[in-house]
Amino acid sequence: MNTLISVAESLSVIIPILLVVAFTTVAERKTMASMQRRLGPNTVGYYGLLQAFADALKLLLKECVSPTQSNLVLFFLGPIITLVFSLLGYAVIPFGPGLTVGDLPLGILYLLAVSSLSTYGSLRSTAQLISYELILSSAILLVVMFTGSLNLSISVEAQRVITFFVPLLPVFIIFFIGAIAETNRAPFDLAEAESELVSGFMTEHSAAIFVFFFLAEYASIVLICIFTCILFLSGYNSIFVF
């Protein structure tokens, strides 16, 4: 009975995460499209909402080409590690007071450790990641000085009086810039370089491996956004919720 409850508990976190990641890809494509005065994907479901599932289905049925000169173990292991560590970071996100998959007293350290393991794409992206990881850690240090604990639920509860966005606005700006650099988004997307190289470090990976990189990238984007909300905008007590 206990096993069933814990299985249901962790599945009720994992499945919405995967759905969020899928719909984030569609949302990004449609937002970028309307910024460029065109429609995004609009054929697949109502208004193109099922595009992510069509993409996933197509990619799973595609041939997985592994180049002749690659290390086969590393070729398959890299994306698996990236996906696993991107999704493992969701274990400490509180959805209510103490309502996490695992309520670690060192939640912030766990998140920093996991999020730095999940973006080792190529050497250049690793160098960028570790450069901005220091800035991220320093900004988190300042927020933790206010709360006095590394637990994420306590960090949300400590913002009942005022969210940390108001006194720590410069720290929020620094953290935001570091978060954009850590997830390889524009203007820090030299690892992917969408308008210059073909696909950066993801070029040779074809079918399921590409799904892993794709899921991992958007999962870590959503994770960093959730982390920002928890630290600065009072996570589940947020004024934007009600």
Next chain:
Amino acid sequence: MTSQTFFFIFIPILAIILLALNLILAPHNPYQEKDSAFECGFHSFLGQNRSEFSISFFIFALLFLLFDLEILLVYPYIVSAYVNGIFGLIIMLLFFLVLTLGFAFELGKNALSIESRQVHYIK
């Protein structure tokens, strides 16, 4: 088992299931053009695929290690800053000062500049 345990076990299993689905359901027709590395306009030669590991990445990683460990050593002061008061702050600032002097030395030696591999042709 607790929910953390199931969480940690389920995610690698999910990844392996997706990979296995792909390797089972997909066609497999390799030929030499498809399997070679991705180049535009020529065949890649057998020995030119791997470039050397530039030493500046190693220096970056080394410096990151040092300063990340410095931040890690500051974390116990941060969670007990209220108890330690100004005295703890001064001790922590002395610690930072020593490491900042080391960083100033390293900046003076230009350790953080990556040389460009771009070849300049002089006409």
